[in-house]
Amino acid sequence: MDNARVFKMKFANIYPLYIEKVERKGRTKSELDEVLCWLTGHNAKSLQQQIDMKTDLETFFTQAPQLNPNVSKITGLICGYRVEEIEDKLMQKIRYMDKLVDELAKGKKIEKILRQ
Structure with a gap:
């Protein structure tokens, strides 16, 4: 899939x-x-606003208050790519x-997901 197409996907659809x-794996919407919010710096209200405005992924990350400074601690494979090696910064944020979300669904503890 071409990156431009991914960038234009609506966050509200994802x-x-x-x-x-x-939820299929026993986790909750509030945990999600x-x-x-940890990743993007959004709070519950601004996250909901992004959903309501149907912003695309590019806008979602462009308008994110502040990417968490610990994102560099997110490592591993997603969709066959090592997230720490993805060169396109926007695609890297999407893969983060x-x-x-995968770690949450797999039952990892919140503290570990949030790199605390």
Whole structure:
């Protein structure tokens, strides 16, 4: 899939899929929100605003208050790529988000997901 197409995907369309994924594995929407807010610097209100405005992923990350300074601690494979080696910075942020959601769905402790 070409990056431009991914960047234009609506966060509002992806978010319910994330919720479904984590809930299937016994996790909660509030845990998902905590992880997403940790990554992006959004709070619950601004996260909901991004959903309501149907922003695309590029805008979602551009308007993120502040990417967490510990994102460099997110490592490993996602979709066959090492997240720490992805050169396109926007794609790397998107893959960080995917990686954190996967870790949540796999039952990892919140403290470990948030790199504390």
